Amino acid sequence: MVSERSYKIGELARMFGVTPRAIRYYEELGLLESEDRDGPEHRRYSERNAIRIKRIQQLKDYGLTLSEISELFELARRDRSGVAVRESLASKYRSRLEDARKRREALDAYIDDLSWHVEQLERVQDFFECPGASCAHCRWSERCDVRLLVSSGA
Amino acid sequence: MVSERSYKIGELARMFGVTPRAIRYYEELGLLESEDRDGPEHRRYSERNAIRIKRIQQLKDYGLTLSEISELFELARRDRSGVAVRESLASKYRSRLEDARKRREALDAYIDDLSWHVEQLERVQDFFECPGASCAHCRWSERCDVRLLVSSGA
DNA sequence: TGTAAATTGACCTTTAACGTAAGGTTGTCC
DNA sequence: GGACAACCTTACGTTAAAGGTCAATTTACA
Known part of the structure; x- marks a missing residue:
């Protein structure tokens, strides 16, 4: 073998x-x-x-x-x-x-x-006009994406 | 304020x-x-x-x-x-x-x-009779799953 | 006999987002 | 004014799998 x-x-x-x-x-x-x-x-x-x-x-x-x-x-x-x-x-x-x-x-x-x-x-435009708490786009937050981001930069 | x-x-x-x-x-x-x-x-x-x-x-x-x-x-x-x-x-x-x-x-x-x-x-049975290289189940290997596992245990 | 390839042992790497410990300080309530 | 929780800073630890990387030898083949 x-x-x-x-x-x-x-x-x-x-x-x-x-x-x-x-x-x-x-x-x-x-x-x-x-x-x-x-x-x-x-x-x-x-x-x-x-x-x-x-x-x-x-x-x-x-x-x-x-x-x-x-x-x-x-x-x-x-x-x-x-x-x-x-x-x-x-x-x-x-x-x-x-x-x-x-x-x-x-x-x-x-x-x-x-x-x-x-x-x-x-x-873009829609977003800039986001009305805040009543914004129809704001599914997951009280305020929508961009708005929050912008406001957080101050 | x-x-x-x-x-x-x-x-x-x-x-x-x-x-x-x-x-x-x-x-x-x-x-x-x-x-x-x-x-x-x-x-x-x-x-x-x-x-x-x-x-x-x-x-x-x-x-x-x-x-x-x-x-x-x-x-x-x-x-x-x-x-x-x-x-x-x-x-x-x-x-x-x-x-x-x-x-x-x-x-x-x-x-x-x-x-x-x-x-x-x-x-189970199919597997135990796996014919090796020609086994139709063996998609990803030359030998199928169980056969290899068993043979690797010797 | 040269040298490429292998050997053991031991420590190192990656990775972010915190966790944890120690020893001291602050703020608030009574 | 004192108790005491909550807070402070500093600094190292954690997680963790699957190897990577020395470093100083030794082996094996031509």
């Missing part, structure tokens, strides 16, 4: 567009395992660990933190069937999804508000 | 739901001006400055940083007509708006992806 190909840290770094430091950091967190060394020899990583870097990047892109990724990997180590891992991952994803949907709602409202304000700010 | 009502720092803090420290900080940044004091007397803020706190909160909610708000106020101080301020504010808002729209696009894509993954993860 031919021994599997192994990678040096710099190779991996180039392959995945990260720095050696990052890879060492991943190992420090228990996300990767280099082959056993006695003393400060150069690290060697198996193909399996190379793939894991990709995996880490993917999960990171999906918003998991390194420590969550670490948990997942640990779970996978204990639960070889993959069931618990799958459930854990699905649960994390669902939670992220919920957050994301809330963020999107907030973002939509924000975009609406901001568009409205931009429109109003572009309508 | 009756002298205008003035506020103590703690009053303002209670009125706007902030801490005295925050108000002092705003003053330190030049966003507020307390009445002249000789020595370490208690600060007194005019009505105008009270309104400004509200204004600061509004602009903050719209995503401006304190330093941007500071710029705006400074601009308002120099440009009494309000034109430059209005343009500056509109420009900042537009820029925020553009950012927000980009964020929303990214967020939408993220939500799509995540939903897809959750669906797949909930379909």
Whole structure:
């Protein structure tokens, strides 16, 4: 049986567009395992660990933190069937999804508000004639945007 | 002429739901001006400055940083007509708006992806039989989610 | 045997908007 | 005039993830 190909840290770094430091950091967190060394020899990583870097990047892109990724990997180590891992991952994803949907709602409202304000700010004359407390434009304040700004400069 | 009502720092803090420290900080940044004091007397803020706190909160909610708000106020101080301020504010808002729209696009894509993954993860059997490189589910990776996770745990 | 690449360890970075602690002072009410 | 809360200044601390950046060696490959 031919021994599997192994990678040096710099190779991996180039392959995945990260720095050696990052890879060492991943190992420090228990996300990767280099082959056993006695003393400060150069690290060697198996193909399996190379793939894991990709995996880490993917999960990171999906918003998991390194420590969550670490948990997942640990779970996978204990639960070889993959069931618990799958459930854990699905649960994390669902939670992220919920957050994301809330963020999107907030973002939509924000975009609406901001568009409205931009429109109003572009309508110069109207604004200058803002009647104050009774101003129809003043949705979110007792006085509208410009008026307040101007009056706050005195 | 009756002298205008003035506020103590703690009053303002209670009125706007902030801490005295925050108000002092705003003053330190030049966003507020307390009445002249000789020595370490208690600060007194005019009505105008009270309104400004509200204004600061509004602009903050719209995503401006304190330093941007500071710029705006400074601009308002120099440009009494309000034109430059209005343009500056509109420009900042537009820029925020553009950012927000980009964020929303990214967020939408993220939500799509995540939903897809959750669906797949909930379909247990399919996943366990993932054929690897040719797996139809594997949109973003050479191997699909669970398979990779399981294999990375060994 | 030269030198590029790797090693460990330890501290540093980013970032805004305050928080917190300490020790002293002021203002107001009774 | 005294109690006491509220206030003052100064100055450092917080948050926090994911590495960055020395610095002084050591290893590994050609």
